[in-house]
Amino acid sequence: MPSISLKTPLVDLAAIKGSGLSPAVARKLAAAVAGFAGRVDPYDTNVEDLLCYFPARYEDRSNLLQIDKLYDGIEASVELFVRVSGAFQVGKNRGPKKPPLYIFELTGGDRERVRKPVVVMWFISGKTAKPVIEYYSKRFSRGVRLVAHGRWEWDGRRNTFVLKVNRPEELEILPNSEDDETFGLLSTVSDSQSASPAPSQDREDEELEKDEIRAEFATVHTARHVPVYRKLGPFQTKRLREILSFVVKELDVGSVDENLPSGLRERNGLINRADAITEIHFPPDSAKISEYESYRSNAHRRLIFEEFFWLSLSLQLIRGERRKESKGSVIEITDEMKRRIAELLPFRLTEAQRRVVRQIFADLTSDAPMNRLIQGDVGSGKTIVAFITMFAAIENGYQAALMAPTEILADQHYRNARSFFEKAGYQVGLLIGSMKATEKRRIQESIAKGEIQVIIGTHALIQDAVEFEDLGVAVIDEQHRFGVLQRAALKKLGTNPDVLVMTATPIPRSLAMTVYGDLDVSLIDELPPGR
Template identity: 35%
Template sequence: MTLDQISVRQIKGVSAPKEEELHAFGVQTVADLLDYFPYRYEDYRIRELSEVKDGEKVTVQGTIRGNGILQRYGRSKSRLTCKIEIEHMLVTAVWFNRHFLQSQLVPGREIVLTGKWEQQRLQMTISESEFPDKAGAPKSGTLQPVYSVGGGITQPWMRKTVGQALAQYGAMIEEVLPHSLVEQHGLMSRRDAVLHIHQPGDVREGQEARRRMVYEELFLFQLKLQAYRSLNRKRGDGIAHKVNGETIRLFAQTLPFELTDGQKKVVNEIMSDMRQPAAMNRLLQGDVGSGKTVVAAIALYCTVKAGHQGALMVPTEILADQHLRSLQKLFADAGIEVGLLTGSMTERRRRDVLAGLQMGMIDIIVGTHALIQDGVFFRSLGLVVTDEQHRFGVNQRSVLRRKGLNPDVLTMTATPIPRTLAITAFGDMDVSTIRERPHGRKPIKTYWVKHGMMDRVLGFIRKEVDEGRQAYVICPLIEESDKLDVQNAIDVFVQMQQAFPDLKVGLLHGRLTASDKDEVMSSFSENETQLLIATTVVEVGVDVPNATLMIIMDSERFGLSQLHQLRGRVGRGEHQSHCILVADPKSETGRERMKVMTETDDGFEVARRDLELRGPGDFFGTKQSGLPEFRVADMAADFETLELARDDAAELCAKEEFWTESAYARVRAYLQKDQIFQGEQLD
């Protein structure tokens, strides 16, 4: 019997009610409990007071030099004080609501105190205390684990129960990593690591135990991804697009601009994948305005020339309309039929589009999530492109993929992803990156101003409009809210109409109907509207080259990546563009965001700083991204281990002996349990 088959009820001291409470934490078996690691440690090692900073929590040992003085407040509250000699200093120790200790405070007795040190008053506020002469193992001198607990499960009970589980079942902990990797990286055995992560003898031991468990967690996660990739390539049941390089080159020459070196490089990577019989699964990431759409257009052209159909899924109808127009322009002379499918279409138009898709009369379909609804069938789907992938849930992307027989998949994002996250969230994908801007694009100048400087901002709007340019003003909310004191779009719309009575001011937000949104956007695109007040509905993909000024109200309320996306709506034409952040941030994080935005307009640097400020879980929105939740690993802090684990897993999966030899049986069993061999698509 293995540890994942033994119920926690078998651990001495775990009653039926406690078992139920452990189940609420996801702890069902002994294996679950031993893998329920502490998230930090309380340091009870005894220190010298002379090396402790004011306000710091510390554990010290001293001798009682007076009787305890007790003051009571009401029925249950009390304050107990006593003079303790510590390193030849007389320190006042203060306990709150610990009246029962008074009788134990005997002059001359040794005591160990843990609490907050107040240097000026020579006083310690005590959180825990113990007497070395008392029976039972003292905490002092140790690092005590701190677990995530609640309900009837307390820290002392959890520490005691984990200790009991280690005593009863520690000898049954089995190694899961191949011996060669444990040796190669100088890792603790799994048994030692589990023991020392729960009960570290010292800091170094705890660090080594954590290093081992971080590597194991990241390696097993990467092994799933790399095994899937390896098997997918071996299966070869995708579509091998038979298109020669000359056809692609001739099409590229018809484009109204020359491709950058970065674009050429990623086109070659994508074409190489599309020619293979294994299904492509590639992430294309590039900064705002780096020309990803043109690369996607070339890939779509390739699938059509090979006799298949392409689908481009985008998160909003505004963006779908824009991509439709762009692709129709690019394919005007190529005889390629581009269609549109969105939720707001009339039933008759929708029926026509669906028939065209099924009969193969539509070569490329652009659409929103309407593409993944029932009743949408393709004659032969060869390539799926999803734009702004973090806006779609994992399931939505895989539904579209299943509308063909293992079509190639190209996923695009203008939210540059730090390398660490790309390896983790998209470890089963190949990643292509466009780093440079198209020729002639000027960097956007970004400024941060306080609300009190709005007169100067209005003056700047007037200057740009007088020169024939246009401006966006972005607000966090549509209407006034009692809860949030922020500039809302409707109020700002009225204010701007009053400030600029001679200009046409537009209002765009998510509650407008699709036709109203189209009307507002086309009016702005054609410079009939000079000033557009909007919510973040313009964040993705809206392209108006004549717009040179982006003003973001209450910008501390937006995340860094979102601010960068909004900034990218300008700077798309020949004229110098500016972004003005209007904010009075009260938090350090808010001020840091403003600082980052004014220091750099490199999306990859913004993304790196965003990851540092927010952490990986919030980077895409954990629910949608499919990011794993690791027990011990931290993607930002452990990125070197992540890369190492990824390389090790890829190397192992490429070896023939990995799939056959007994030395790797345990990790193969892990993959089997996770259904890697069932032909499931990982997304």
């Protein structure tokens, strides 16, 4: 009977027969997963958190690329048997204060020793370079079988292919095949040559670094579609693969609740959640590895759809609640106001700007508070649209604020705002963090009394000392530079004011509707003449 459910605590895996985890290693696993899953207490992590740590890529080890099939620039996984390994020092003229620099190289060939060997290399430096070299020399001793993945390049000097790696721990050592002794590859390997733990490594991590593979896990690493994981805490991909193989095998699929309606799954051709969770880690033999590499497998499609479905639904619920909120400011758009705006404008608006202004005016006069995102390239005229929005609020007796992510940008907006609003008789103030305390207090008092109608600033606008007499519109420039909390803090400065956010970051409309699902999206897709 399966003994594991999605809610099984990771620290309890050590007590389950066949897990191969000691209590200390189970605690380390829980701590590593807690960091990934955002858990404060590692004892709260469970099997579902672990199963959400998806593979970074997949390898078809039922058909690894042969050395003679390599070509310059190919990214591929190649099975190698180490023939010789070692390091040599380079950059001997680097200076006495710089640490020594070495290149570690291993030369590997095919099991049959009939194809030209290739080279895998990486740099080692620092005061502990020599013990590190000793560690790698033992780890990659003669006859060791491994898989090397990356971009292979032709080296004319060596007259062979070379793979340069940044993290040699990603070179995965495989169990030796039963025919190795026939070819003499292991004849010089003794037990004393097995790699000891890497320098500076905790003794508790020794179990994680062992290259020996238990018999029950031998087939997990070879002769199949194999998941490759990024290192998680002290756990390398091979150890993670073994742990996840055990978890998937012992998982009670009945504990995996289906969270999508059957009709929705059928219409979109989606597999059930239990199959998706297991197949994303261990693809079935009939699966196409190319679909997994491109995230188009049945498992990927199901889990991606599920995540976007629930995100979209939650944002729609938030939007629905927002539209039920009562609006603190009542803004009227009159013909006289439109005439005054036209007199202030130094140029004629583009059709795209006029379309967005009409959308904003409809929001301002509605019963629900505005929450709109304007997306447009640099120079498309987002700022003048924001000024028109702020002017509409001021004409109705409210204050308007614009928050920028940097003091330089805030100062630029301040100068432009003065030339626009002061012609209409309105006062413009600047509030930024670098101001002297006395100047800040003067501006804050003027804001609280309503003497300043337009306030431009940075995060200083959302400090506790800032109080508005009656904030009607809040504008946030470069939306992606502010978090949700900053946006909410600015909104709280008024009685549910209308909020307009701007960004020049290119976002496809479909993605914008998802990421900014609580916002209505407007696009300025036309540049003014001469830009």
